Amino acid sequence: MRSKPILTVLHRLAILAYVVFALFPLFWLLKVSVTPNDLLYSEGVRMWPSRTTFEHYSFVIAHSAFPTFFKNSLIVAGSTAVTVTILASLAGYALSRFNFRAKYWIVALMLITQMFPLVMLVAPIFKMLSPLGLTNSLPGLVLVYTAFNVPFATFLMQSFFDGIPKDLEEAAMIDGATQFVAFRQIILPLTLPGIAATLGFVFTAAWSELLFALMLISGNDASTFPVGLLTFVSKFSVDFGQMMAAGVLALIPACLFFLLIQRYLVQGLTAGAVKG
Amino acid sequence: MASIDIQTVRKSFGAFPVLHGVDLTIQDGEFIVLVGPSGCGKSTLLRMIAGLEDVTSGDIQIDGKRVNDLAPKDRDIAMVFQSYALYPHMSVADNMSYSLRLRRSAKEKIASAVGGAAVKLGLEPLLERRPKALSGGQRQRVAMGRAIVRQPKAFLFDEPLSNLDARLREQMRAEIKKLHGDLRATSIYVTHDQIEAMTLADRIVAMHGGIVQQVGSPLELYDRPANLFVAGFIGSPGMNFFEGRYLVSGDHADMRLPSGTTLPIRKRDGLESGSAATLGIRPEHVILADTGALEAAVDLIEPTGFGIIMHVTVHGIPMKIFTQDRRMLTPGPAVRVDLPQNRLHLFNGEGKRVD
Structure with a gap:
């Protein structure tokens, strides 16, 4: 037509x-x-x-703490994205393929974690991390971000695994693979679009997270870039030019990241279109 | 190659029983077809032999060795799936060689095995392609190639032709039969298509409701179905049934239909006079004759080219007749038919065959 x-x-x-x-x-x-x-x-x-x-750019790069913020953000967002994706792939695969006791309750619990406004949790989390020496540290932030992103990422990965026919692993297992080898050699390569989507989603979430970064971190050394942006706001004025320049610079890694994975994302969007 | 021994195997999913104790011995090199309607447990049985489902109770032996607790990979069997289950990210050659690569076979051995299978199945020009770029029939062939490169102890087929169109199904059916003739490999083939079962099998295992109804050669099942289920399932169009009472008078017997009509039949020993029974006759065995004993009102004519399927009503009971007499394309409102005695099947009140 x-x-x-x-x-x-x-x-x-x-x-x-x-x-x-x-x-x-x-x-x-x-x-x-x-x-x-x-x-x-x-x-x-x-x-x-x-x-x-371009004077704002040169100032931000040369005379502010922005490069530190940038590096911190890169470390935090990168490690969070990788950790969450690995955990979520394994958990999503288990939820998609295995039947085990308490599966229902585990899923329910994971959903419940997504129901609370984060503000409610700031104080208890600070209280827990503080004696462990994890406040004011990047690993502490990675831990918190990972904990909050794993449930959603798990559901995301599970839906990708659900889309891959079980026959494929069964064929691999009959061909002589263990379940784990079948997962690694057959299923994982087919979930690359899902993995890319999860990586991208978690990376941007961690990259732009402000609340916990603000509450758990004090001092420039461990600040991430969203917190750093606030340093451009002083008591009497806001330096918009520098703030915006920092913002543009902060967009670059996210853009690069999506450029890198977009091939898989597009593939993922069209993968289900053709039967077979 | 190997024999497969299935001993009182049961399977339940939770509290829901699916297989109620299956016994079956498959000889080395035999082609066995498990046939039955959806949900009869045939696929479950196949998957249990493959090791993809746990055995609830009973034993499965391959080559005399109990395999209940062996992982699929250690059973040395190959399986062809209905969906083909080709690995989409691998070329045809890689799909076929995957099992050998997992076993770390020598490169030369892999190349010759894949090459040999490709020649056998006409896949040589396609070896570098991805499954996505293949037609349904070609994918089917690759799935078979993947099974035969390994020379396993047994081949399992799970409705391998169901996704193909009719013409291709016919062609692949013949190829599978030819392949089995060449390899003489023990094969178990699951299908709901009774034509596939009839044409391929050395022996058919007809299943219904998780119970084996009859095991035998295709013609045994066609000529002497053990019960009403097998009688109705094997053959197309399906057998006609008449419920009624079996009455003996002296040396001969009659079937009395609810309408009061009596049909003379051969006397059987295993059935008491007066008991409920079902009479069966295949549509192709009904004789159309002007001198026929029964009058049949014609409801519908289905020409198939090869013959004509007539839907008629005899004394209020619907019946099908298969004939190659082209005059029957325009038969008029009624025809007369005969039910030849030697073609009649009799089943007792429980649906079991009585001879």
């Missing part, structure tokens, strides 16, 4: 409107980051400043 051209046009326009709407704040971030301080308030609302500068 041929679709009507008018419908196609409307469809594309709707997508365009959505993309513009969604990306506009990012554009504004970029625009402010290259606007010289003296033009920030003097030009009114303009789509692009009459003069651009």
Whole structure:
């Protein structure tokens, strides 16, 4: 059936409107980051400043603690993403393929952890981590992020495993593989899109987490970048240019990360489209 | 190659029993077909032989060795799945060689085994392709190739042709039979298609409700079905049944139908006069004759090309007739039929065959 051209046009326009709407704040971030301080308030609302500068960028990189924040964030988000994905793959596989006692209760418990507003948990978690020396430390943050991301990531991975026919492992097991070898050599390569999605999801969640980072970390040495952004807010003024420049820089790893995994993500979105 | 011995094997899923004690001995090199409707336990039995399901009670022996507690990989059997279960991220050659690579066979041995199987199945031009780029029939062939490269003790087939279209199914059926002729490998084949069962099997195991109903050669099941289930399941179109009473008078016997009609039949020893019984006759054995004893009202004509399936009603009972007489394409409102005595099957009140 041929679709009507008018419908196609409307469809594309709707997508365009959505993309513009969604990306506009990012554009504004970029625009402010290259606007010289003296033009920030003097030009009114303009789509692009009459003069651009990279002085905010050079300041942020050379004279602020931003590189430390950046490195800390990279360590925290990276380790969290890897740890969570490994745990979630194993747990998701178990939930998808094995029947064991208390499976129902384990799933229910995991769901319950997702029900509480995080603010409620800040105090008890601080109380628990403090005697262990895990406050004000990156491993402490990784631990907390991992704990909070594993349930959702597990469900995500489980749904990917559910989408892979059981016949495949059974065939591998008859071919001479143990269940673990079948998992590693047959199932895991087929879940790469799922793993990429989970990695990406957890990475961005950990990368932009503010609440726990703010509560558990004091001092610049272990601050992550969302906390670091607040250092651009002083008592009497907000340095928007530098803040936005830091924001743009913080986008880079997330963008690179998604560029890296997008091949698998797209594959994942279309994998179920063709039967067989 | 090996024999397989199944001794009073039972299976329950939770409290729900699926197999009620199956006994079966499969000879070395034999082609056994497990046939029955969905849910009869045939696939479960096959998966238990493969080691994919636990045995609740009873023993399974392969080549005289008890395998109940052996993992699938240690049973040395190969299986062809209904979904083919080809590894999507591997080429055809890698799919076929996977089992040998897991066993760390020598490279030359793998190459010659894969090459040999590819020649046998006509897969040579496809060896570098991914399963995605293959047609259904080709995928089916790769699944078989994967099974034969290993030269296992036995082949298990789980409805391998169900996903193919009719023409291809016919073709692959013949290929499987030819392959079995070449390899003489012990094979167990699960299907719900009685044509596949009839054409492929050395012996058919007809199953229903988790119980083996009859074991025998295809023609034994066709000619002398042990009970009503087998009689109705084997043969297409299915056998016609008439319920009624078995009455003996002197040297001969009659079947009295609910309508009051009596049909003369051969006297049987194992059945008391007056007991409830069911008479069966295959559609292809009903004789159309102007002098026939019964009048049949014609309801529907189904021409198949090869013949004609007539749906008729005899004394209020629906019946099918298969004939190759083309005049029956336009038979008029009623025909006369005869039920030849030597073609009649009689089953007692419990549905068991009486001879």
